[in-house]
Amino acid sequence: MLYLTGDTHGDYRRFERKEIRHLKQGDVLVVCGDFGFVWEGGKKEEKLLQKIGKRKYHTLFVPGANENYDLLRQYPEVEYAGGRARQISGNLYQLLTGETYRLGEKTLLAFGGGEALDCDIVDRTLYEDQLPKKEELDAVLARLEGQRVDCVVSYEPPYSIAAFLDLEAKPDGYYGLYLDQVQKRLQLGQWFFGKYHLDKRVTPRFMAVYEKAVPLR
Template sequence: MLYITGDTHGDYDRFEDKAVRRLKQGDVLVVCGDFGFVWDGGKREQKILKKLGKKKYTILFVPGSGDNYDLLREYPEETVYGAPARRIEQGVYQLLTGQFYDIDGKRLLAFGGGESMDQDIIGRELFCDQLPTKAELDVFCQQHAGEKTDLVVSYEPPYAIASFLDLEAKADSYYGLYLDTISRQIEFKQWFFGKHHVDKRVTPRYMGVFEKVVPYR
């Protein structure tokens, strides 16, 4: 079965929660951004990733604004659930933006990346390439207009949803505005996003996720 949750921020205790421990062999847990376990590449981090890879369920994630994109690019790509993904460990994969995955009889569209105000110690914005380019998003819209999917998982919500919630919505946020466009150009049943740390159904089709583990049936 397919389950959705929000940002884990490198907190292993999230995977010790009762709701997560109930997951069974063959289940899939999708994290909507800020996975946080690929950050410094150190021994402690690698040890935790190996523990995650030994879970009886599969862990998938889209990156948010709190993941190390430079490190993520070092992991190998392989095909899982019918589309390319980065294998972090056996059983732990990064879903790639704009890819459709067939999981447990459901079709999932992934949109990673997110805008952040974080800066490093020299005042330079962290991971300036953590967002898809406008050109990449244009190509997606051209190639997939009218396409159908069961669910969309992302870190950022479409701008209209963030604006409705008044959650740091910015009219100059090109990614949020593009997600608005994509939401109108594809057919989908549910959209889950993790950026704003809320467990809240905004409309019948949009849901913010954080600590809850939401089954998708």
């Protein structure tokens, strides 16, 4: 079974919640941004990552706005579930933007990166490392037309969904507007995003996730 949850921010107590403790071998837990366990490096952090990687289920994540991207890029890219990913430790992987994965009977499309809620609109250059490059995104968009996916996971929601929630949506940010184009091109099952620290179904297809582990039916 595939489960979706939101920002963990390096807090291991999230893995001790009841709905996550019951996960078994063959299950997959996907964190929709701000994973936060790859942050400072060092032996203490490495031991914690190994602890997560040794769990019997697989833990996957897309990065959010609050990550150490320099450290993440040091991990090797590998083939995983039909796409490319970074293996962090054992059963722990970072999903890469624009990659599609086959997880059991479900297909999953990943979009990492995003802007912090307190980002200054005037000085977006501070956050460039947290956002996928436009050239990279355009290449992904070109091959998505008509593609069927059961699930999209992201940190940012499409702009139309953020604006619907009225949660500091920024119409001058290209990433949210880009994700609007993605949803129009896909034959979409469901879309999960973690940015807003909410457990809330916004529409039948779009859901904000945070502390709960929501199964993909």
